[in-house]
Amino acid sequence: MTGDLFANEPPRNLLPFDGEVLLLRDIMDADEADKTFARLQSNIVWQQEIAKLHGKEIPVPRLTAWYGEVAYRYSGVYHPASPFPSIVAPLRTLAEELAGAHFNTVLLNQYRDGRDSVSWHADDEEVLGENPVIASLTFGQERRFHFRHKKTGDRLSIDLPHNSALIMSGATQHCWLHQLPKTARQVGPRINLTFRNTRPESR
Ligand SMILES: O=C(O)CCC(=O)C(=O)O
Ligand SMILES: [Fe+2]
Numbered sequence: 116m117t118g119d120l121f122a123n124e125p126p127r128n129l130l131p132f133d134g135e136v137l138l139l140r141d142i143m144d145a146d147e148a149d150k151t152f153a154r155l156q157s158n159i160v161w162q163q164e165i166a167k168l169h170g171k172e173i174p175v176p177r178l179t180a181w182y183g184e185v186a187y188r189y190s191g192v193y194h195p196a197s198p199f200p201s202i203v204a205p206l207r208t209l210a211e212e213l214a215g216a217h218f219n220t221v222l223l224n225q226y227r228d229g230r231d232s233v234s235w236h237a238d239d240e241e242v243l244g245e246n247p248v249i250a251s252l253t254f255g256q257e258r259r260f261h262f263r264h265k266k267t268g269d270r271l272s273i274d275l276p277h278n279s280a281l282i283m284s285g286a287t288q289h290c291w292l293h294q295l296p297k298t299a300r301q302v303g304p305r306i307n308l309t310f311r312n313t314r315p316e317s318r
Pocket of ligand 2 (some may be wrong): 236237238293
């Protein structure tokens with residue numbers, strides 16, 4: 116027999132309990148994925164956010180951008196509604212098809228090299244609702260992603276390859292934290308888009 120034995124199998128839940136995480140590979144043509152990475156890197160207006168921690172101002176270790184059909188408050192900062200740019204709109208449609216859910220907002224992250232990261236957190240803001248479905252697309256450098264259970268401390272790590280989608284749903288945000296750690300390896304840039312469905316926020 117030739118070919119990939121697992122090619123036609125549905126993706127299995129990577130979490131042992133308390134939530135669902137699916138990794139979908141090769142979500143578009145290889146050529147299209149490479150072009151998407153290049154377009155996102157050069158066309159998105161990337162921001163360097165500054166976090167205030169114990170009265171100190173610290174640059175967030177990654178570049179970010181945010182778009183959405185509804186206004187959103189993020190780290191205390193009010194973001195008015197801001198339409199999806201033409202490079203992002205078809206990615207939203209793809210994310211919706213893959214996840215079987217509707218998304219009205221997206222947070223983009225660019226990890227320029229191994230010094231960029233996102234530390235332990237859960238996407239459990241009230242405006243995302245009780246058991247949010249979040250579709251997280253990866254383009255560019257493969258990086259390792261970690262989950263840690265809030266109560267049991269169980270851990271697992273997943274390599275997120277170029278041209279993939281990680282679909283998190285059920286109790287995942289309620290029960291697990293996630294992070295993308297720094298790496299000492301020489302690595303290229305990675306772009307991530309996390310699509311969410313956010314309840315409109317009043318000013
Ligand atoms: O870069 C990633 O894969 C995840 C980013 C993330 O967790 C977030 O933006 O909330
Ligand atoms: Fe997150």
